[in-house]
Amino acid sequence: MSGSAIEHCDVLIIGAGPAGLAAALAAAPSGAHIVIVDDNPAPGGQIWRDGPGVELPIAAMQRRNAIARCANIRLVSGTRVIAATAPSELLLEDAERGWRIGWKKLILCTGARELLLPFPGWTLPGVTGAGALQALVKSGLPVAGERIVIAGSGPLLLAAAATARKAGAHVVRIAEQAGFQAVAGFAAALARWPGKAVQSLGLFDASYRTGRHVLSAQGDGHVEAVRLRRGTQGEEVIACDRLACGFGLVPNTELGQHLGCAVEMRHGAPALTVDAMQATSRADIYAAGENTGVGGSDRALVQGAMAGHAAVGAIALAEARRGELARWDAFAATLHQRFALAEPLRRLAAPDTLVCRCEDVRHAELAPRNDWTDAKLHTRCGMGACQGRVCGAATRFMFGWAPTAPRPPLSPVRVATLAALHSQDHSAEETTHAA
Ligand SMILES: Cc1cc2nc3c(=O)[nH]c(=O)nc-3n(C[C@H](O)[C@H](O)[C@H](O)COP(=O)(O)OP(=O)(O)OC[C@H]3O[C@@H](n4cnc5c(N)ncnc54)[C@H](O)[C@@H]3O)c2cc1C
Known part of the structure; x- marks a missing residue:
């Protein structure tokens, strides 16, 4: 397809994580022509990120295979959204070309990103986010034999540590900023979500400590040590080859905001506003997963399925999942309450x-x-x-600042993509004049 072509579909889904895959599979039986766009090389989003040596869980493989079997779903990987070019049209770009795509219904499943907080030394080579380290290792970064400190907040620290350990790294400390009581309370509350309790037991790590947060990363040209605050017990310095530090997740609302969808504060961060059927403030746009508020992959799967059903008019099927969603919303609320960021982190x-x-x-x-x-x-x-x-x-x-809605382009874009857009507009104008 050339830069000037326009593709059309019934349902366009942005994001091929758990929410996007669930949305596509829920919408598929309607026979609608569905396109899923994702900027990663393979589907799966953050939790099911593929890469060399990655063994994907059965839940991910089942969904990937089911998508491949659906003739009415087209998966477009390695492709970014650049901007909206009309109320129901987006400009896309992959490694070779740019093109426009129009939709009847759009489902935003753009996920979340890590909250990174600046501290002295955070820009040293060897310092990354916790999820970023996990993504790098899954993409093939060799860490065997390295001493790694993982710091910040939330269950992602344990998931990142498990990935690093599996790749042969020596995780010397996991420093959770939340206090012991908060974390113990979270562990006790997991009895309401037995699957999560089992998952967390599998992630247990003897180097996990609560009530600690990063003060600085030290090193000459590369991180060599990390200084941590140990609650009321002073500080400790730990030698390391890498520091992975993330303070929870922030919903990716930018594309929705650019399209005019309303946002609201949820669990301390802006999230896309959705109604009981996952519709945003724009009736033709739905949202599902972490961009509606961070709550984990199970919540993303349920929301994705609801949005997919609702987008093709299968309202009863969407409504049937509301009880399940309430259960995962309660999990999200518990997570945010127990891992709330402590006041001193504002002054790192x-x-x-x-x-x-x-x-x-x-x-x-x-x-x-x-x-x-x-x-x-x-x-x-x-x-x-x-x-x-x-x-x-x-x-x-x-x-406490409130960043304004982003302006296009939403991602860096090649000049050729914009030029093709312009030449198409120009030739359309000439055709109109000639007529
Ligand atoms: C770095 C990181 C690592 C994580 N690791 C784990 C883990 O190990 N275990 C766990 O339980 N949870 C993990 N999470 C939490 C995770 O966000 C959820 O559990 C789950 O993946 C959410 O599903 P989702 O479909 O809402 O979003 P995601 O899985 O984040 O999927 C969103 C997808 O949309 C794509 N996308 C976003 N914007 C655009 C755009 N403009 N154009 C094209 N594509 C776009 C993204 O690249 C991504 O592939 C991680 C989160 C992050 C940020």
Whole structure:
């Protein structure tokens, strides 16, 4: 398909994680022409990320195989959404070309990303997010024999540690910022969700400690040690070859906001607003999974199925899943209550700590600013390649700022893709004039 072609489908799904795959499989029996677009090389999203040596769980393989068997589902991997080009049309780009796609119903299943908080040394080579380390290892990063410290908050720390250990790394410490009582309370509450209890037992790690948070990463050209606060018991310094530090997840709402969908604060972060049938504030757009509020893969699967059914008019099938969703919403609420971020984490950065890594903006330059827009105008914070995806969420937590909706392009884009768009608009205009 050339840069000027327009593809059409009945149901367009953005994101091939648990929510997107479940949405496609729920919509498929209607016979609708379905397209799933995802920017990763293979379907699965974050939890079922594929890569060299990765053994995907049965739940992931079953869904991948089922999608492959559906003649009315087209999976388009390695493809990013650049912008909306009309109310029901998106501009897409893969490694070779750009094209437009129009839809009758759109389901946003764009997931979440990690919350990274700046601290002294966080930009040293060898320091990554916790989920980012997991993604790197699954993509083939060799870590065998390395000493790794994993810090931050939430169950993702344990999942990342399990992946690193399986790849031969020596996980020397998992530092959870939540206190012992909060974590013990979470473990006790898991009796309501037995599957999660079993999963967490399998992830247990003797190096796990509660009530600790990162203070700084130290090293000359690469991380060599991490300094941790040990609750009220002072500090400890641990030698390591890598530090993986993530403070929970932030919903990916940007595409929805760009399309005019409403957002609301849920569990302390903006999330896409949905009704009981997963419809957003735009009747032709649904949302499912972590972009509606972080709550784990089981909630994403149920929401995805509900959105898929609802998008093709199978309302009774969607309604039948509401009880299940309520159960996973309760799990999400417990998770956020128990792993709420502690107040001192707002003050991890020193005056010379970079907050915006794309535009090299330091904490001292941001501290006097009034809000996100003021900071952008005076410092270029959030105006680099990631368009504020990292520093926007960090400054929301540190300063209480509310980043504004993103402007297109939503991802870096090739000039050829934009030029093809322009030439198509131009030739359409000429055709209209000639007629
Ligand atoms: C780095 C990371 C690692 C995680 N690891 C685990 C884990 O090991 N265990 C666990 O239980 N939970 C994990 N999670 C939590 C995870 O988010 C959920 O459990 C589950 O994957 C959510 O499913 P989802 O379908 O909502 O979103 P995701 O699985 O995040 O899927 C969303 C998909 O949409 C794609 N996408 C987003 N925006 C666009 C766009 N504009 N254009 C094209 N494609 C787009 C993404 O690349 C992704 O493939 C992880 C989260 C993160 C951020």
